[in-house]
Amino acid sequence: MTISRLRSFVPVDPYVAAIVGMVGLATLLPLHGQGTVIGGYATDAAIALLFFLHGARLSTTEALVGARHWKLHLVIFLSTFALFPLLGLAAHALAPHLLTPALWAGVILICILPSTVQSSVAFTSIAHGNVSAALCSATASNLLGIVATPLLAGVLLSSHGGFSGNAALDIVVQLLLPFVAGQLSRPLIGSWVARHHAMLGLVDRGSILLIVYTAFSDGVSHGIWHQVNATQMAIVLGLDALLLAIVLLITNFGSQLLGFSRADRIAIMFCGSKKSLASGLPMASVLLAGQSVGLIVLPLMLFHQIQLMTCAALARRYAGASEANSGDAVPALVEAH
Structure with a gap:
């Protein structure tokens, strides 16, 4: 059996496997002493980069070009920055003692992050949805997330023991200023960035791997694996899966009730249900400074893999239905599972 065929049966993203490998490396060889200091400076530089x-990379023009689809974008933004947080808060209110405060902070963190760009567009394309709308909404979600996520974190995570009171300045220095500098440099380096997207993708992924390693090194030093057991891991997995399933159902059937076309409903479902690991990990390192970041980002890393596996299966399902049926009906989520 070839590797490609094996991956079709075991849909584990290689990048997720690399992240798990960094967690294992941090567990076996965590940073100590001067290494921790150097790792902290390297992480700060990686986040800024x-x-x-x-x-x-993100074109403000591309994010605004789909203004004629404002209803679609509004539904996606409400799903990303309103529905998700409400579901997270409801889960915590119903069972506050189900998880430790750090793990609950991690679940809330998932709920306030922006959508992904690459996977949202990719799955929408595979499922024969509105790709241009998906690109505009996902890009705009990331632009909005630079401001919305820190604001939501200040409101929601402060009550869950996860938000650092000194995070505002860190957000400006490590997130907002580099982002604005990147936007201002687009006329000079925009075309170069577009030509070297593959190489810069490696920089992105390498930065995330470094962040994971340093976060979990700190966690191991503070006994992270003594703070979570197999039962809590199973509960986090179950909560992540339930959260994703509820959002997928609401975005799917809600967009039908609102009268969106099949292509638009696909874009709404895939963009409105995604959460960005690439933005989430560095944001957590800044927003949750001084906390047990390794433990807090654990629910996010599990959610990332669940959303990839689930949405890959759904996208293939919708693609098959589109090829077999030229009608406007989107396959029911219940059947897709």
């Missing part, structure tokens, strides 16, 4: 590249 990451958001500079995001600013250089």
